[in-house]
Amino acid sequence: GALVSMAGRLMRRWCPSLLQDLHFPVVQLHMSRTAMRASEKDFENAVNQLKLLKKDPGNEVKLKLYALYKQATEGPCNTPKPGMLDFINKTKWDAWSALGSLPKETARQNYVDLVSSLSPSSESSSQIKPAAADEKLPESENVVVTSEGGITKIMLNRPTKRNAITTSMYKEIIHALKVASTDNSTITVITGSGDYYSSGNDLTNFTAVPPGEIEESAKNAGILLRDFVNSFIDFPKPLIAVVNGPAVGIVVTILGLFDVVYASDRATFHTPFSELGQSPEGCSSYTFPKIMGPTKAAEMLLFGKKLTAREACAQGLVTEVFPESTFQKEVWTRLKAYAKLPPNSLRISKELIRSTEKEKLHAINAEECTVLQGRWLSEECMSAILNFISRKSKL
């Protein structure tokens, strides 16, 4: 078995032309109409979009697309395994079969995501599009990006609103990460300005929606959130959070996708989803139980238990806690040293550590966003947000 799989890998590496039948039109011919449901239009668009790609995405990606397509249209692989000498069909079968029982809808979503990541500038079915690295975004004061000494720093800079993240800030962060992934920096750091790291999602994101557009707006917010979290899942260089103060909601949940988290002893970590009538995001429904065990994760994600920096460190969410008085000096001295390490080695090591989880994280992210989309339309969520806006309650 190992020998055959090694042979398959070698074939993929050295004989790419043998995999030519993984090309797009074949995929499209097999499209089953009955399999199309909720996001069938997106999926169909993605299949068509693929045909317009100018650049061959390579066999690895085509194999992934093939597997996702089969899973999305036919469900889990239950066809007989091709013989060991039928390398091409066996490679395809292996890729499909590796998706296990991934739900059809998630496979469809992942397929759409993958296609859209291949052609950022082409037509997409989503209303809110992720910003491409070469797309010029307006200068922003709320997300300040600087790059120096091998470190790209993305600073949330809206201190009067406790660095709450607006819709345009999500897009700016996606854009900043995209640029940072290919700039000449070695590591990337996210931090906050002022006393707060961030108070999470700006709750007014949900309030300026014209009547009759609530569902559409929830759908768009779900797409934006998915793109936002995906940009953390896929970030290829070491990603470090410098948590300078209290952190709430989405900025806490995505910490499980960072490589290192340094916190001031003034920082706290709070995910008040139940109080807000919402549900976990940022892949925390998977990463938190994995990092801290299911019962500690439940206290945070279900009951909104706020952790001190030291508690978060004891539970593995935070790498190290520093006294507030020396926090900035100690952390940046350390980061400057890390940024001198060989960048390719860091990138390759990160890939080794993270790659086995990526597919799973994308699936979890898609699922969490779908669930949240439903929560945003719930009465529980709407009244919690109205309470915050009208200052009847403060968390």
Ligand SMILES: CCCCCC/C=C/C(=O)SCCNC(=O)CCNC(=O)[C@H](O)C(C)(C)COP(=O)(O)OP(=O)(O)OC[C@H]1O[C@@H](n2cnc3c(N)ncnc32)[C@H](O)[C@@H]1OP(=O)(O)O
């Ligand atoms: C595309 C959509 C994706 C959605 C992703 C899902 C994400 C989920 C989450 O992130 S859930 C978490 C949401 N965040 C909160 O619930 C925090 C709400 N804020 C607070 O509880 C408090 O403001 C505080 C504890 C963070 C700070 O308290 P305090 O120090 O007393 O300051 P103020 O409350 O007076 O706040 C100062 C100023 O900032 C405004 N503000 C603070 N946080 C938010 C926020 N999250 N959204 C909007 N605005 C916020 C607050 O209204 C004050 O404004 P004002 O001075 O009154 O104009």
